[in-house]
Amino acid sequence: MKKILTFLVTLVILLLPACNTLSVLPDAPQAVTYPVTNPTQSDSAEELPITDPEEEQVSIDYAKNFTLDYKDGYKLLTVSVPWMGATESMVYALVPEGFDSTIDLEGVTVIQTPIDSIVSLSSTYLPFLEQIGELESLVAVDTADYIYNEEVRHWASSGMIAQVGSGPSVDVEKMIELNPDLIMTSATGMAEYDTHPVLEQAGLPVVINSDYLEQDPLGRAEWGKFIAAFFEKEAQADQLFDEMVQRYEAAKALTSTITDKANVFINTPYEGTWYMAGSESYAAILLRDAGAHYLWDDLEGTSAWPVDFEAVVDRAKEAEFWVNVGFANSLSDLTAIDSRTADFKAFQEGKVYNNNARVSDMGGTDYYESGVANPDVVLLDLIKIFYPELAGEHEFFYYQQLGE
Amino acid sequence: MMQQDQLKSKPQAIKGSRLWLFALLFFLLLVVVGLNLSYGSVKIPLGDILKVLTGQEGVKESWAYIIQNYRLPKIATAILAGIALSASGLQMQTMFRNPLADPFILGINSGASLGVALAIMGASLAGGLFVPALNAAGGLGLILAASIGAGLVMGLILLVGKRVNNPTSLLILGLMFGHATSALVSLLIYFSAPEKVKAYNIWSYGAFSGVTWEQLHLFFPVILVALGILFFLPKGLNGLLLGEDYAKTMGLNVDRLRLLILLSASILSGTVTAFCGPIGFIGVAVPHIARNIFKTSNHKLLIPAVILIGAVVAVTADLIAQLPGSQFVLPINVITSLFGAPFVLWIVLKRKRGAASFNV
Numbered sequence: 216m217k218k219i220l221t222f223l224v225t226l227v228i229l230l231l232p233a234c235n236t237l238s239v240l241p242d243a244p245q246a247v248t249y250p251v252t253n254p255t256q257s258d259s260a261e262e263l264p265i266t267d268p269e270e271e272q273v274s275i276d277y278a279k280n281f282t283l284d285y286k287d288g289y290k291l292l293t294v295s296v297p298w299m300g301a302t303e304s305m306v307y308a309l310v311p312e313g314f315d316s317t318i319d320l321e322g323v324t325v326i327q328t329p330i331d332s333i334v335s336l337s338s339t340y341l342p343f344l345e346q347i348g349e350l351e352s353l354v355a356v357d358t359a360d361y362i363y364n365e366e367v368r369h370w371a372s373s374g375m376i377a378q379v380g381s382g383p384s385v386d387v388e389k390m391i392e393l394n395p396d397l398i399m400t401s402a403t404g405m406a407e408y409d410t411h412p413v414l415e416q417a418g419l420p421v422v423i424n425s426d427y428l429e430q431d432p433l434g435r436a437e438w439g440k441f442i443a444a445f446f447e448k449e450a451q452a453d454q455l456f457d458e459m460v461q462r463y464e465a466a467k468a469l470t471s472t473i474t475d476k477a478n479v480f481i482n483t484p485y486e487g488t489w490y491m492a493g494s495e496s497y498a499a500i501l502l503r504d505a506g507a508h509y510l511w512d513d514l515e516g517t518s519a520w521p522v523d524f525e526a527v528v529d530r531a532k533e534a535e536f537w538v539n540v541g542f543a544n545s546l547s548d549l550t551a552i553d554s555r556t557a558d559f560k561a562f563q564e565g566k567v568y569n570n571n572a573r574v575s576d577m578g579g580t581d582y583y584e585s586g587v588a589n590p591d592v593v594l595l596d597l598i599k600i601f602y603p604e605l606a607g608e609h610e611f612f613y614y615q616q617l618g619e
Numbered sequence: 620m621m622q623q624d625q626l627k628s629k630p631q632a633i634k635g636s637r638l639w640l641f642a643l644l645f646f647l648l649l650v651v652v653g654l655n656l657s658y659g660s661v662k663i664p665l666g667d668i669l670k671v672l673t674g675q676e677g678v679k680e681s682w683a684y685i686i687q688n689y690r691l692p693k694i695a696t697a698i699l700a701g702i703a704l705s706a707s708g709l710q711m712q713t714m715f716r717n718p719l720a721d722p723f724i725l726g727i728n729s730g731a732s733l734g735v736a737l738a739i740m741g742a743s744l745a746g747g748l749f750v751p752a753l754n755a756a757g758g759l760g761l762i763l764a765a766s767i768g769a770g771l772v773m774g775l776i777l778l779v780g781k782r783v784n785n786p787t788s789l790l791i792l793g794l795m796f797g798h799a800t801s802a803l804v805s806l807l808i809y810f811s812a813p814e815k816v817k818a819y820n821i822w823s824y825g826a827f828s829g830v831t832w833e834q835l836h837l838f839f840p841v842i843l844v845a846l847g848i849l850f851f852l853p854k855g856l857n858g859l860l861l862g863e864d865y866a867k868t869m870g871l872n873v874d875r876l877r878l879l880i881l882l883s884a885s886i887l888s889g890t891v892t893a894f895c896g897p898i899g900f901i902g903v904a905v906p907h908i909a910r911n912i913f914k915t916s917n918h919k920l921l922i923p924a925v926i927l928i929g930a931v932v933a934v935t936a937d938l939i940a941q942l943p944g945s946q947f948v949l950p951i952n953v954i955t956s957l958f959g960a961p962f963v964l965w966i967v968l969k970r971k972r973g974a975a976s977f978n979v
Contacts, residue, residue, distance in 0.1 A: 522948070578812060
């Protein structure tokens, strides 16, 4: 008897998920589909039609992880790499109000534009909202603790916008009550950390933004267009972006002729291990564009490698510059982490710089916030560190020189 | 009965055939120390290493620096930590008469972890405490935080240890304390910025290479004092191994004995955790290795044996963790467990008498 019971219970358990998917599907946002031709098949024939002839087509030139395609009367945003190692892309159809045709693309999330309200679950989206004058569309953030933007922090502390947390325990009830037009979040692909599955389950409009995977500083800044597209303001974002690119390229050109490059290393030791960023990482690319020689540019890829303290001594003890030193606000913070840091030449000559000139009380660092939208300013800061004579009148914005 | 015979036969054994085992272990220690000194991420020729050690000139400045300020303090730390954890583990296994006991069974490292977690991540709750916490006491902030945490747990254990006459209550206390602290640490992690969580995680991997000469000035004497207590205890530990009743008939003051063991073992493991982070496995494995090599459960032999073997194991683990020849380094805990577990399994399976020394 017991065996038969167990078998029956197992059977029911096995069948349950199948029933679930069937019953849940009609409610899921993906299921809102409209009959329209598949974009990949009809690319050759479809160069011409855009609904609004005055609307400029914005191109994506630096970002590798998303594309923007103009279709017949609507836009298609494709996040090709929604998280590291993702095998499938996320596709969002941005349909303007009054769009009367139908789209039948499978697995496409349809968002009605322009949106009026947005929930931002990462502080990196805020500078882009500010750029296009949509910061006031913000109705909630994940937490204000790590946000630098003073206005947003004020709104959060005075209760004008909500704080909803993130991850699977995100405040779904609050979000349903707020009923935002869009929730933007990053994702890891692991259900135990991700926010979007629970939100999608609740039928909320979620969009995944993977700006942090973009290593080219200009590519990362180009995600401003991604955000702007939902407000139908990508043309404005495009113009701001182009101007920024020109400033970035001009700054980069300042150091292009330098042959005797400044040697620089980054980060701090921790319990004898020193994490060094790979040569294709955001930080390494900025150092390269600033005309410096990053001493670990032989490390492959974008992630950080655990390097032995003694290997760092061997290579960097006589290096002239030391930047991006984690939490440190002063040289004594560094000796507190490891007293041996005081024996590096860069320390002794006081040429240690950190990107935490602008930090909120709780530790929100503007370098990681508005710095994402303004890599040209970051680059000029770095150039001023390595080659002050080339930086002209530029004043430090994100960086500061560490004192005693 | 068998054990009583074993114990009685010990005095002759110490003088006799086992002396060469000690000599061999000491030689082995010299070898692994030599290897650890000469192999690292940076390739330094043996001649240059000898020059540095003997104080001669003419060695590349950064190499001399690496040997003096990185490799030597790291080896000294590994030796001290290996000794302390093994000695602490031996005491716990004997006192609880449990082969699975380790130095952290009383929750000492849970206390230390909570202290460090508060120092690193409590900043999110109290507002930017992290760097001040590191800065406190001249760079000893984290060590201080861990020591306070470990010390509080130790005090609690000693207090309870005085009142209860059953070691099992202590075990349960340690276990419960472990659960409570890990819940609090999880809570802190939940509310913390990713980089702080990472800083805490790195601490929890354990490392010998973060300890500097200045810190060794503190580390060394504390370990020495706690080991000093242990050297008065072999007779009592032998007695406890045969059961508390038996120990009482031997005329031992069991309550006082238990407090001394708790004091010595807690200081040893708490100090190592404070300076190096929670280093796993050595404390539970080395006493087993010692019992097997020396085929004894007499603490007059076992104490010096775990001290030597502990040092050898820790220095060897560190040697492997440095991945000689590459510039990368692995967490020490990965090595101790990855290489240690199969080794101990092999030893236990090879041994015919099983866990006989625990009367099981």
